[in-house]
Amino acid sequence: EIVMTQSPATLSVSPGERVTLSCGASQSISTNLAWYQQIPGQAPRLLIYGADIRAAGIPARFSGSGSETEFSLTISSLQSEDFALYYCQQYHNRPPYTFGQGTRLEIQ
Amino acid sequence: EEQLVESGGAVVQPGGSLRLSCAASGFTFDDYPMHWVRQAPGKGLEWVSLISWDGSNTWYADSVRGRFTISRDNSRNFLYLEINSLRPEDTAVYYCAKGRLLSNWFDPWGQGTLVTVSS
Numbered sequence: 001e002i003v004m005t006q007s008p009a010t011l012s013v014s015p016g017e018r019v020t021l022s023c024g025a026s027q028s029i030s031t032n033l034a035w036y037q038q039i040p041g042q043a044p045r046l047l048i049y050g051a052d053i054r055a056a057g058i059p060a061r062f063s064g065s066g067s068e069t070e071f072s073l074t075i076s077s078l079q080s081e082d083f084a085l086y087y088c089q090q091y092h093n094r095p096p097y098t099f100g101q102g103t104r105l106e107i108q
Numbered sequence: 109e110e111q112l113v114e115s116g117g118a119v120v121q122p123g124g125s126l127r128l129s130c131a132a133s134g135f136t137f138d139d140y141p142m143h144w145v146r147q148a149p150g151k152g153l154e155w156v157s158l159i160s161w162d163g164s165n166t167w168y169a170d171s172v173r174g175r176f177t178i179s180r181d182n183s184r185n186f187l188y189l190e191i192n193s194l195r196p197e198d199t200a201v202y203y204c205a206k207g208r209l210l211s212n213w214f215d216p217w218g219q220g221t222l223v224t225v226s227s
Contacts, residue, residue, distance in 0.1 A: 034213035036153075043203055044153065046215035055215060087153055091212040095167040097143075099153040 002026055002090050006100035012108040015078050021103045023071040023088035032092040035064055035073045038085040038102075047086075048073065075105075083107050110134040110216050112204050117221030124194050124225070130187040130204030130218055138162065138182035141207040143214055144189050146200035154200075157189065158207065172198075194225045 003026040013019050023033070031051035036044040046055045048064035051071055061076040075082055088100040116128040130142070144156040157178040158167045166178050177190040187204050201222050205214035 032211065036214075038153075043217040043219055044214070045217070046213060049211070049213040049215075089153070089155075089213065095155065095158055095212075096169050097155040097158075097212055099155070101152045 001096055002029060002092060002098050004088055004090055004098050004100040006086075006088055006103050008103060009101070010104045010106060012106050013078055014108045015080055017078050019075050019078060019105065021073045021086055021105075023066075023073070023100050025069045025071070025090055025092075028068045029090045029092035031067050032090055033064075033066070033071050034089045034091065035062075036087045036089065037082075038087065040085070044087065078105070080107075110206065112206065112216060112218035114202065114204050114218040114221040117202065117223045119224045119226060120194050121227050122194060122196060122225055125190070125192045126194065126223060128189040128191065128202055128204075128221055128223070130189075132185045132187065132204075132206070135206070137180075137185040139209075141209065141212065142178075142180060142187045143205045143207050143212070144176075144178060144187075145203045145205055145214065145217075146198075147203070147220075148197070148200045151200075156202070158212065159187070161209070191223070194223075196225050199223060199225045 005024045007022045033051045035048040038044040052064045063074050086103045091097050111133045113131045159178045175193045179188045201220040203220045205217045
């Protein structure tokens, strides 16, 4: 099973700041990585797939990068609605498809 | 608009059984693989199961294999998860999600249905 590790667990930032979240894979997954945003009490929402492709309707301030084992999600200028939980997920080859443990963005 | 709506969650005693349903609309259901993903209270996301577009192939997480059964009815646009031998650690919100033929990211997700295993 491929283990996904996200860091940090919690990030305290201010609106308008630029922030980068990290995600690592225990083995190479090429660019088979997705990012999701989850607001507490809601279902997750797809932000990024293919490591760097924004999903439909996702604002341009969200960008993804990386390949193989190291990935990042950057939010260029935090808006109030961006304070949420963020998960990475690998979908390399066959199941199981695994998630990172999540990074919580909170208002500083 | 693509939409998924889960139902069937309940409070169940340990060892009990339940069937979850997911109604799909807004897309050609039998073109896509479908998944179940769960989230225990206050915890992260855990992939549970995948079914191919035609139902001929299924995959399960080790934690549920042998107890959970995924199925689909393409004539009615429904996805199911039969859950048996429930354990307290199965307590979670269960989400259905649409996959992709060769690249299984999840989009969209349903709103989830809560399964609570408690005596």
